[in-house]
Amino acid sequence: MNDGRSILILAGGAGTRLWPLSTEDDPKQFLPLFDGASLLQKTWERLLPLAGDPARLFVSTNERYRAKVEAQLPDLPPANVLVEPARKNTAPAIAICCREIARRGLRSVGIFPSDHAVADDAEFRRVASRAFEHAESHDDLATIGLEPDEPNTGFGYLELGSPIAEGVVRLERFVEKPDRATAEEYLRSGRYAWNGGMFIWRLETFFAALEKHAPEIAALSGRYAAAPPDERRSVYDQMPSISIDYAVMEKAQNIVTIRGEFGWSDVGSWSAVARFASGEAPEHLVREEASGVYVSSDGSRPVAVVGLDRIAVIDSPRGLLVIDLDDADLLSKLVARMRDER
Amino acid sequence: MNDGRSILILAGGAGTRLWPLSTEDDPKQFLPLFDGASLLQKTWERLLPLAGDPARLFVSTNERYRAKVEAQLPDLPPANVLVEPARKNTAPAIAICCREIARRGLRSVGIFPSDHAVADDAEFRRVASRAFEHAESHDDLATIGLEPDEPNTGFGYLELGSPIAEGVVRLERFVEKPDRATAEEYLRSGRYAWNGGMFIWRLETFFAALEKHAPEIAALSGRYAAAPPDERRSVYDQMPSISIDYAVMEKAQNIVTIRGEFGWSDVGSWSAVARFASGEAPEHLVREEASGVYVSSDGSRPVAVVGLDRIAVIDSPRGLLVIDLDDADLLSKLVARMRDER
Numbered sequence: 001m002n003d004g005r006s007i008l009i010l011a012g013g014a015g016t017r018l019w020p021l022s023t024e025d026d027p028k029q030f031l032p033l034f035d036g037a038s039l040l041q042k043t044w045e046r047l048l049p050l051a052g053d054p055a056r057l058f059v060s061t062n063e064r065y066r067a068k069v070e071a072q073l074p075d076l077p078p079a080n081v082l083v084e085p086a087r088k089n090t091a092p093a094i095a096i097c098c099r100e101i102a103r104r105g106l107r108s109v110g111i112f113p114s115d116h117a118v119a120d121d122a123e124f125r126r127v128a129s130r131a132f133e134h135a136e137s138h139d140d141l142a143t144i145g146l147e148p149d150e151p152n153t154g155f156g157y158l159e160l161g162s163p164i165a166e167g168v169v170r171l172e173r174f175v176e177k178p179d180r181a182t183a184e185e186y187l188r189s190g191r192y193a194w195n196g197g198m199f200i201w202r203l204e205t206f207f208a209a210l211e212k213h214a215p216e217i218a219a220l221s222g223r224y225a226a227a228p229p230d231e232r233r234s235v236y237d238q239m240p241s242i243s244i245d246y247a248v249m250e251k252a253q254n255i256v257t258i259r260g261e262f263g264w265s266d267v268g269s270w271s272a273v274a275r276f277a278s279g280e281a282p283e284h285l286v287r288e289e290a291s292g293v294y295v296s297s298d299g300s301r302p303v304a305v306v307g308l309d310r311i312a313v314i315d316s317p318r319g320l321l322v323i324d325l326d327d328a329d330l331l332s333k334l335v336a337r338m339r340d341e342r
Numbered sequence: 343m344n345d346g347r348s349i350l351i352l353a354g355g356a357g358t359r360l361w362p363l364s365t366e367d368d369p370k371q372f373l374p375l376f377d378g379a380s381l382l383q384k385t386w387e388r389l390l391p392l393a394g395d396p397a398r399l400f401v402s403t404n405e406r407y408r409a410k411v412e413a414q415l416p417d418l419p420p421a422n423v424l425v426e427p428a429r430k431n432t433a434p435a436i437a438i439c440c441r442e443i444a445r446r447g448l449r450s451v452g453i454f455p456s457d458h459a460v461a462d463d464a465e466f467r468r469v470a471s472r473a474f475e476h477a478e479s480h481d482d483l484a485t486i487g488l489e490p491d492e493p494n495t496g497f498g499y500l501e502l503g504s505p506i507a508e509g510v511v512r513l514e515r516f517v518e519k520p521d522r523a524t525a526e527e528y529l530r531s532g533r534y535a536w537n538g539g540m541f542i543w544r545l546e547t548f549f550a551a552l553e554k555h556a557p558e559i560a561a562l563s564g565r566y567a568a569a570p571p572d573e574r575r576s577v578y579d580q581m582p583s584i585s586i587d588y589a590v591m592e593k594a595q596n597i598v599t600i601r602g603e604f605g606w607s608d609v610g611s612w613s614a615v616a617r618f619a620s621g622e623a624p625e626h627l628v629r630e631e632a633s634g635v636y637v638s639s640d641g642s643r644p645v646a647v648v649g650l651d652r653i654a655v656i657d658s659p660r661g662l663l664v665i666d667l668d669d670a671d672l673l674s675k676l677v678a679r680m681r682d683e684r
Binding site for chain 2: 019020286287288289297301302303304305306307308311313315317318319320321322323324326327328330331333334337338
């Protein structure tokens with residue numbers, strides 16, 4: 001029965017929020033942040049049992065990162081690296097990938113970011129399987145809602161509606177990143193989950209939604225799939241640059257949320273990395289009256305921190321960063337300034 | 343009239359208070375902390391005009407640092423590098439150096455640390471000249487008292503007595519490092535100066551004081567000076583290990599202090615280095631909501647500090663240090679622990 005299931009990993013992002021480790025040339029999905037494996041590699045390992053076979057696992061990326069994807073995932077069939085001809089945000093990329101996956105005769109797909117971290121892979125798979133089961137037997141677009149454990153203002157939220165089945169609720173609406181007071185209210189109410197950008201659907205359900213809410217993308221992705229390879233770029237260039245959330249999810253009525261709690265992080269800041277990292281400090285970190293210190297370095301020399309709590313020290317050939325973990329979001333301003341000054 | 347004057351620079355110290363730059367193999371007098379020249383080199387430049395001629399300038403060090411001294415001071419006559427055969431603190435070292443300087447026919451000596459920093463060299467020389475003038479015409483041991491500008495608890499103090507001449511006072515007593523409240527009282531009273539370990543005297547005045555207050559060192563230093571080179575070590579080994587302050591200065595009654603204010607630092611912590619360094623931040627330092635940041639690195643990559651004030655980042659092949667400038671004295675505990683664990 002699972003033979004029609006597939007997995008699509010989105011690995012085309014180019015964040016710099018973990019500078020100096022992540023850059024546009026080396027975005028965070030390719031970084032070995034935890035346990036020596038990259039986030040992409042850990043995502044692959046987490047999802048492979050759901051797909052069952054590498055032939056049903058696809059990676060969406062672009063030309064710039066194709067070699068990195070192939071090098072980091074040696075078991076991924078080369079034909080399953082789906083390269084977008086230009087950067088057009090998630091809706092066009094997902095649309096053309098879904099066309100290709102349908103062409104391979106597959107029936108459903110789970111779409112997941114490549115640059116998030118999960119603590120409990122087994123529980124994650126249990127939740128994702130629940131989502132597949134629902135999507136395979138209903139005309140619904142399923143998304144996974146992450147149980148919030150703090151009033152985070154950096155994520156979008158899902159407003160949860162009435163229960164449909166055990167762990168499955170109808171989605172009321174997508175909500176943009178809230179301010180602090182609103183996020184606290186969301187957390188208190190228990191009626192909101194974090195939007196982790198994970199989607200599970202039958203391909204025919206998705207194409208129906210695409211035709212209804214984003215007919216231009218529906219048509220162009222159809223033409224793209226039918227075009228000979230050397231004409232695809234000119235078709236893709238006509239795509240609007242828009243996210244799947246804006247293009248489809250926020251308009252569709254047939255959305256359900258499967259609630260999940262498996263120790264999730266978007267790894268979106270050094271503060272998120274430090275929270276997710278295991279508590280054990282590396283041997284080359286030496287501290288004096290310093291707690292909550294996160295260090296990333298090659299271990300070739302001691303890193304000493306004296307009299308400072310809750311900081312991260314990121315030592316890389318590209319740069320050295322010392323950052324207050326309670327002000328980690330300020331990094332984006334600094335990276336933008338360095339880019340402008342270049 | 344100045345022909346009998348000499349200068350002795352003490353360059354045998356082995357501090358590690360500026361780890362990871364300073365170590366026992368590479369103590370701070372040899373580090374190019376300011377303007378590309380080492381503290382020893384800057385001390386040499388500051389003092390050479392007082393000596394008038396490199397032939398009247400001497401450096402006391404030990405075998406371990408001899409090559410560094412010779413490399414950093416190419417104009418220093420090799421015979422003026424006075425090497426102590428063993429480490430015995432300042433009293434024995436100064437005693438044998440003074441014997442040698444007397445043997446060269448010189449009449450007075452000014453003794454200065456090699457690892458302090460001075461902002462106004464000309465004013466320093468004016469004060470030191472005043473001390474030479476007094477010492478050359480009186481049977482007094484002269485010391486320079488530094489005007490305190492904060493209630494520092496890391497220095498010894500000089501309690502000042504009645505004035506003798508313009509800028510010259512009799513010394514009441516040497517005072518050990520005070521606690522905070524006492525240091526504040528000292529600062530308020532205006533009757534105390536910092537002891538910077540700078541001494542100026544006629545050699546005959548010093549030998550008389552040595553015979554009176556430290557007869558053992560007086561006798562051994564006389565035997566040392568008369569012994570053939572291969573017997574000196576065994577004489578020196580009999581010396582007590584004691585500082586010049588304990589052995590002579592705290593006992594002698596004929597001490598005067600010349601008050602000085604020339605922008606002085608003992609460069610005894612990263613906090614002292616940061617205070618003394620010019621305000622201009624290096625180009626490779628990038629900051630976001632971070633003020634009072636001191637950086638030492640080779641400039642080959644950006645050093646970014648985000649959301650942290652008053653810290654120092656010291657990036658060296660030996661180690662990477664991130665330290666709160668208001669807790670800089672904690673470094674000694676960390677360095678001691680690293681030494682113990684080795």
